Amino acid sequence: MHRFDKPVNRQGTFSSKWDKYHGSDVLPMWVADTDFVVPGAIIDALKQRVDHGVFGYTQPPTTLTTLIVERMQRLYDWQIDPAWIVYLPGLVPGLHLACRSLVVPGGHVLSPSPIYPPFVTAPLLSERQLTKVPMQLQEQRWVLDFARLETELQQAGPGALLLFCNPHNPGGTVYTHEELLQLGDICESYDGYICSDEIHCDLLLEPGLQHIPLASLNDTIARRTITLMAPSKSFNIAGLGCSFAIISDDALRQKFNRARKGIVPDVSLLAYTAAEAAYQDGDDWLHSQLGYLRKNRDYCVERINAIPGLTLQPIEATYLAWIDASGLGVENPQQFFEQHGVGMSPGADFGNKQFVRLNFGCTMHVLKQALDRIEQAVSQR
Numbered sequence: 001m002h003r004f005d006k007p008v009n010r011q012g013t014f015s016s017k018w019d020k021y022h023g024s025d026v027l028p029m030w031v032a033d034t035d036f037v038v039p040g041a042i043i044d045a046l047k048q049r050v051d052h053g054v055f056g057y058t059q060p061p062t063t064l065t066t067l068i069v070e071r072m073q074r075l076y077d078w079q080i081d082p083a084w085i086v087y088l089p090g091l092v093p094g095l096h097l098a099c100r101s102l103v104v105p106g107g108h109v110l111s112p113s114p115i116y117p118p119f120v121t122a123p124l125l126s127e128r129q130l131t132k133v134p135m136q137l138q139e140q141r142w143v144l145d146f147a148r149l150e151t152e153l154q155q156a157g158p159g160a161l162l163l164f165c166n167p168h169n170p171g172g173t174v175y176t177h178e179e180l181l182q183l184g185d186i187c188e189s190y191d192g193y194i195c196s197d198e199i200h201c202d203l204l205l206e207p208g209l210q211h212i213p214l215a216s217l218n219d220t221i222a223r224r225t226i227t228l229m230a231p232s233k234s235f236n237i238a239g240l241g242c243s244f245a246i247i248s249d250d251a252l253r254q255k256f257n258r259a260r261k262g263i264v265p266d267v268s269l270l271a272y273t274a275a276e277a278a279y280q281d282g283d284d285w286l287h288s289q290l291g292y293l294r295k296n297r298d299y300c301v302e303r304i305n306a307i308p309g310l311t312l313q314p315i316e317a318t319y320l321a322w323i324d325a326s327g328l329g330v331e332n333p334q335q336f337f338e339q340h341g342v343g344m345s346p347g348a349d350f351g352n353k354q355f356v357r358l359n360f361g362c363t364m365h366v367l368k369q370a371l372d373r374i375e376q377a378v379s380q381r
Helices: 040-052 062-076 091-102 118-125 146-156 177-189 250-260 269-281 283-305 333-338 364-379
Strands: 085-088 108-113 129-138 141-144 161-165 193-197 225-229 243-246 320-324 355-359
Touching (some): 062 269, 085 091, 091 161, 108 118, 118 161, 141 146
Parallel strands (some): 108 129, 108 161
């Protein structure tokens, strides 16, 4: 029996999430990790590896590679070659490597907006030109403006890179088969590449939805796509740092690997251990977590939309609520709510300062406290 409502005291553990507000009466609802104890299989595997007592340089376990290949086949009917997998100590380095390996200096990188902040910083730190493609609300779903994407790719010329996010962060959209085909066709038409961040692929909250890896659609799209995945968000092991890229095209993979040499470190042995245990024995825990997150999601959507001035669209995936606070008439919503005891991510970091992002990957007790404080803050304005 998995107890996701059991509180875990993370204060004083050097937790980025909780220690940000150490000594203050502010509930941390910001950075994207959860407050849930990980699957027992992961803890047991880590203990066993620690008991071994030697922590030297470690090669990628063939057993983990096999698990990833089998997982792609089982979940997505996607047959991948083990040689396509490139291990990384985090997904964000994959965004940077994609910019530096696929786009010439001064070349064009396109990114959705609003979006997870590294999508914006990776092109700029790589000294590539950044073009933001707006997300738009269609039938209560935040989706990329495909017409604008086509225009921007046409202007950018051949060799441009689209940093894509599915499920989308923030907003939680799970793109459909038809939408993904349309996106792939547009990028092919203008000889563009795609780096697809699919780190939240396991966290689907709406029954009947199916995650579809973009590169699994057909060989043509796969040849111009880098897929980034990880067990980190799914199993709450982000602090260990094991991610991977799947790159079917030999030339793209060689460029990607060349860009990482001497800069991006190898994955640590404990991260490999946790990832293998998660994919081997963690799916029962993951299924139970999804049930708990759905209840949190439903409660959050109902409560937020009952508060004057706040709007929250349906969330198809992730444990992140993208809340529109423009109706409050507050210049800085994140600061306003922080002053009332709820620490959320500022929408400005993602591209829209009138939004805040709330992490509901916590106990229902903490979520209720946070929403009570939000409601009270608005009522006292």
